[in-house]
Amino acid sequence: MTARWHLLLIVPFVVVFALTAASQFVFIERSLYEQRSFGRVGTELTLINYANFLTDRFYLNILWNTVKVSALATFFTLLLTFPLAYVIARMRSRWASVLIAGVVVSTFVTIVIKVFGLRIIFSSNGAVNRMLISLGITDRPYTIIGTEEGVVIGLMHFTIGFGVLILYSVVQTIPRSLEFAAQVHGASRLRTFWRVILPISLPGLVAAALMIFNMCMGAFTSAALLGGGRVLTLPVLIQRTVMMETKFAFGGALAAILLVCVIAINLLSIFILTRMVSGRRKVLA
């Protein structure tokens, strides 16, 4: 009887497989034929699309930019969200759950709406510019659209909620009594953070960093809307290549390169960190 039940599960499996693995496969397979103009592709298997990418400074620059803005956004997201997550996790009042609920809601509002909010705030007669001008800091309106800082801010806008949620659960696993013990035995708040909270959170922080970095590397909307066509990242480039230039084969190669880069960077960071950690201590408690 149970065996027959299990047969039913084949249907969702096939659907999920078709939607994920198969679509990737089609793309990667297509990337192995030469991209010709007007959306046509060659008939022989070749790595020419990859070679074109890897020998063109323009494309390599975009890859480097993507990694750079993602790393910066990850760094600042962690820097901003860790204290916030810490404070919420340590709150004893009911406001903690209200704040977490607020973070969850704002995190899952579509990024399109959030980015338009950012654009309004930073527009030439928006709040930020009015303040900067009235304070005399600048006399010309400053725009973040089309700048790297803009893209970084846009990416952070996308990831900050996730950052708070992940780090909140990390901090919650650290018993308060450890902080009490550190303090009572002579550590100031700063020393307690440095010697106890930070090292214990490190595995969680690394996991959060990788997740946020991966989200940034694949982020399209905030990068496209704030890059304004001047700052290009790989996801934006892929969208243009496929949708505007109908170069499916080359787009596929770009996607594969993005995927490989992300996997490589993740593996490398995990490798380096395990080496660092195991050098310092025998077990991860």
Next chain:
Amino acid sequence: MSSVTLTGVSKAYGSVTALQPLDLEIREGEFLSLLGPSGCGKTTTLRIVAGFVEPTTGHVAIGGRDVTHTPPQKRNIGMVFQDYALFPHMTVADNIGFGLRERRVSRAQEQARVRELLDLIHLPQIADRFPSEISGGQAQRVALARAVAYTPAVLLLDEPLGALDLKMREAMQAEIRRIQQELGITALYVTHDQTEAMSMSDRIAVMKDGVMAQIGTAQEIYDSPSSRFVAGFVGQINLAEGTFLGGDAGQAVAEIAGLRLRGTAAGTPNVGAPVTMAIRPEAIVLTSACTQTGAQDNVLDGTIKAIGFAGNLARVEVEGAGISLIVELRPAELRHARGEAVRAVWPAARTRFLTE
């Protein structure tokens, strides 16, 4: 090694009063236990001494210095937590050396002191292990070593043995006491276990609902409880209601169930006030009916309703004059059977009349 003085210290959390204003002095080198049921304010008191909780009113002084507004890290305190609170990312040696490093002790001195402490707790072999690799009993010893590493002014312990099994608990009681005396450290110990408090402490402060009910040596609290609550919380006791009759030849006299009984009164009850007589089960002896007794003795004639055995003790229930008393004696001393008429006799010196 300092005295700790709480003056008029109270604590309210919003509308909840955790602690009524209390005065308490822990003398230099003394082992004082806060004893009371869960929720009576023991932890709050301890945290006020540690500096994690700011008192709503009153002052805290350690070694004569007012520390009411001093942060915990500047109070020179050692503390042992119920969940050990060892740092999971540090070895046992680094855990013990934590406070030394915060005090900028040199590496060589730190290592020497850590070795000394590992010997003190009889665990020299676990220096390089992590907390996840040692047992609960070992963890508690390490926590103790960490707390006394730099000879703190006062050692605070909040139910440190609560998570251990009975056998381990008894071994650790002796261990904690030994180390405290060896180092001569002032200690404030929180527990809800009266046998633990009795066996370890120089003095015990019994707490109830945020109030210090009584403070004294184990003997004083056991023999001369000041209230029904203290009498009942510390060991077994017989209680019987009656009326206070006044003083007579330096003794207090009360009428309990028609009997005229002598004893000592807690406080100064008014003549005619309702009082409760309290007498420990082991203070009563059983004799044959109509045996002659001294003038300093209280007497109840009754019959044996039940006899029970608990290890090396026989528990006899005697009923007469409308009250019943539990009598504890060694089984070898038991010369009566169930249903027999007996005379229960107990000395006035051990009889207490309580008003609260």
